[in-house]
Amino acid sequence: MTSFDKVSITRREAVKTGLAAAAGSWGFFGATRFALAEDTLAEIKKRGELVAATEMQFPPFDISDNGVYKGVDRDLIDAVAKQMGVKVSYIDLPWTSVLPGLDAKKFDLCIAPVTITKERMKRYAFTVPIADATAALMKRADDKSIMKPEDIAGKTVGGQKGTSQVEQLKTFAAKLPKPVEVKEYVDNNQSYADLAAGRIDASVNSLPNLAYAASQRSDTFAMVLPPFGQPTYFSWVARLDDKSLVDAVNAAILKVEADGTMATIQKQWFGQTMDLPKTVPEPTI
């Protein structure tokens, strides 16, 4: 058994070499830097680049078209960054990672459309609205049993878990004569897929999202109008203490609205223009 003892010396060498190699490979992938506690706006100006994140699975706001980022948010943040005199880089994260990533300072601004709610205003700083977020319903094009929002009584409706639209649906459904079964999905696309497959009778989401989906697959989907929800709006969000960044972004959004760029973007993606509040509205939900 002496041989095994000697072998274990070589093992110790191996451990040392291995640890060095592991440390080396870490450095290679690393560029591991320590985040500096500095004013985010000043930091953006200094590096000449605003780092924005969203989930690129939210048409027509965020689309990844063969790897190219497109949509309302893309056009708008480009125009806003131009006003601020900086470039933009975009990160695609699953929605569940977007707000944690903002907290962890992985990027500067969340350009996913976030519905303004009372709860969220306590945790995040909202910009002025970038689009209408009023909750609405979509059904199968051939379904004659749902003609107005109230017709969902006794039926099954799907939506994305954790969204304010699903919360609004529950409030709305509670007032209907028959209970509504609400199915919650990881993302809206699964809810649309189940709607097309006939597993649910309607999908809930914001009006612009559904209108776009219905226009892209008009053979399968149709809108249930009018929208049932309270008037709500989408904004972008920053960390609560980044007041200077939010002020700068707000000023840029208002300029983009004043010079007609916003209307051009809305025409392109929604097929119509809509007026938005010039300040962050008091949340109704």
Next chain:
Amino acid sequence: MKPEVILRSFGHLTQAAGVTISVSFAGIAIGFAIGALVCVAGLSRRAWLARFGAAYVSVFRGVPLLVQLLFMYYFLAEFGLDVPALAAAVGGLALSSAAYQAEILRGAFNALPRGQAEAAVALGYADSEIWRRILLPQALRISIPPLINEFILLLKASSLVSVVGIAELTRVSMNIASMTYRPLEAYVGGGLFYLAINLTLAGFGALAERRLAAGQPR
């Protein structure tokens, strides 16, 4: 079913498959290096080393990969340690896979009859030769099938790295599904790419097994 959805996204899926392959292989390779060390530690007669090996395996095999990735990317940032997305992805895959690979290797070494090393000592072989010519080749041969198994599992588990913002195959399939409103086509496309990659991997495994089987008594 509209196959043209897959065809139109073919370039994008290919690119994403490249990301999946590179992230997974980096994870497998670094994981093998760490796993070999953890295995050696686990086999050590020094109690503290053996305990370290066992503890490593318990932690990294016991915590879901998704949680490990989120921890590295978001939680470490709370302490001012900003791990880049790619490092978190590869590091997460490597650290987790190392635990499994260490156990595969440990099992292979334990499967070798103890008498072989003792006989080699009696015959006057040097320690390095015992390792290089007797123990290692046999252990490697035994561990090939479970290692290939682990590589394929890791390649599929790499779909989880999208939580740190890496656009790999599953993530891109989801992007395509959301853009086209055609989930079935998008996921069939992504699935075919996974199948192609894993069949290739399994093919290499079979090849390696045949090569290493040369000279083995039947």
